[in-house]
Amino acid sequence: MSQSKIKNMAEFASVSGISRPTISKYFNNPGSVRDSTRIRIEAALEEYDYRPNIYAMNQNRRLTKTIGIVVPFLADPFFTEIARKIERRCIDAGFSPTLFSAHGSQELENSILDNLRSLKPAGVLLAPLGRASDRAAIEKFCRDVPTVLFDSDLEGVGAAFVGSDNHSFVTQSVEYLVRSGSPPCFFEMRTPANPNANKRRIAYISIMESMGLTPEVIKVDGEGWAFEEIGYAGAMRVLSKGKLKHDTVLCSNDRLAIGFLAAAYETGLRVGREPGCHMRVAAHDDHPFSRFTCPSLTTVAHDYEAVSNHSVETLFNLIDKGHDDNDRTERLFPARLILRTSA
Amino acid sequence: MSQSKIKNMAEFASVSGISRPTISKYFNNPGSVRDSTRIRIEAALEEYDYRPNIYAMNQNRRLTKTIGIVVPFLADPFFTEIARKIERRCIDAGFSPTLFSAHGSQELENSILDNLRSLKPAGVLLAPLGRASDRAAIEKFCRDVPTVLFDSDLEGVGAAFVGSDNHSFVTQSVEYLVRSGSPPCFFEMRTPANPNANKRRIAYISIMESMGLTPEVIKVDGEGWAFEEIGYAGAMRVLSKGKLKHDTVLCSNDRLAIGFLAAAYETGLRVGREPGCHMRVAAHDDHPFSRFTCPSLTTVAHDYEAVSNHSVETLFNLIDKGHDDNDRTERLFPARLILRTSA
């Protein structure tokens, strides 16, 4: 850069020898101008570092280049991981992702959507709280803003849903556990925050029954998103009282299992599939930490990559093709069994 | 709300019976108008839901109400936790926090700052990558935008630094380990991403020497932010070869320790302070998961609350009092030993 700072587009237009509307066109879509002029603009851009005022840009544009990403609980590395992938793809497509976490609170989720609305985003990728969500508020939001739900479905809300196939998770875990040992009981929260948990329980029951086995569900108390703590406390109660009749436990998700394993360790119960072990534990999600539990956790993995990619693709499609209200799409990706040492 | 939608401030001014400049004043600071008019405005606000266009607002304002929060690696729950606290306090103070993660990449960190600059934020709270940061780029950014560094210091950069006192961490862990058993060796990454790691090693050496003990540092290879994996792989090498002369290991941070404990478990080494255990392991940070390791991890905790509060306070002060270049403040909070079962 040479000279003094350029303060607006008109000035930049004059020093670069191109008209302002063309410059404007360039910034809205560099590919929309002739190659020769694009090169001239970019040359000038090198020399005088000018950047359009995003506020002035967005004021008159009907939609901005912002994409909102909303997750229910960012302290869960699962969401951090998927948010990272989504961010990357949005940036690559020329959008500006903005990340929000509801931190488990309905009030915050609503106020995030409220703020998001006034940001006039091109689209929103929303993983709702689930049971704790204010369905009406989200429905209203989705009417105004192109929104793709992911991870956790609110039936009928939003233009599309992308997630993992809970039935596929449970099929793989239950079938593996049954054929490699004994049938599992199912360990979960009594009032799960997330609709996936309900689907997993239902899948567990139906799969067990279809195999001619008796399902048994252990429900532990606890509210909120501190799943490890809830799993730990619940497991301590179950294990210490010797109430566990099964030697195989399938936890609804990895975070509960992390707590369960901590409780088992503390109780002196050896978990694993080798001889000498007292019990086996498996779960679902392939949480980033489940590789480092003791013992390492046998689990069923989301196809993170596919879910994040397809969520973004769906949103992009929605953004430039628009949406007819009556074709809400749902896409579920199958899961993959990850054999480790806990089961 | 009744009637049809209000589309701009002039319209809202006329329906509410107040002049537009006063309405404008109200939105910039509700306390700056007379109580009686504030009540009238808020009554009208109830009836016609109008919200000023934030883009038009920010276009002419020199500074916005946005506060940028930048962390190096959001997948680390430590940062998620601190970001949550900071967000909350910003919202309560009437600002709009926006969260960014560099995901461990210098390129991303730079481009975040670049985008942030054009958002004209009132201020920025930045936890830099550390060694991987582009110091010059951050320095330049800090000259334009009021910035408080937290967690990880780049000396001389930014208007202030707020973090934890690494010496305090190590004093507590080493003194405890020495008096309750035998002196620890120090387990760390060879080329740590974070300057805190260096300070901890230096503190370890100086504390050991001041106690008349011989420090021993074990450095393990590995790049990036996958600390658990690095700790695991490093521990496997050390433990399997029986190279470990000490029965007490102090890990530079909890995430390394999580990997270390997984390796110890896999190797059949029993960790803890009870009789029958082969070794003790302790670490630093009080990572949210360290309560659920097997055994639960004895560690030294950040004062999360103090660090996040004081970071925000410092920034708010900076925002309304301005900053004389020559009084960069540094504030370090002491740490607190958390006794669990691993040491």
Next chain:
DNA sequence: ATAAAAACTTGACGCGCGCAAATATTTTTT
């Protein structure tokens, strides 16, 4: 009650850019 201060109103300009219509230029096609 009166003066001073504080808050409000009116009117008007500016910010930086989007966008549209009419015209001019370049590139592509035949």
Next chain:
DNA sequence: AAAAAATATTTGCGCGCGTCAAGTTTTTAT
């Protein structure tokens, strides 16, 4: 080489709000 198509340019308005100056009203202080 001429016609058609694509792309640029010029001109100028509009967006919604910040902000200022001058005048008016309301509140507070004396």
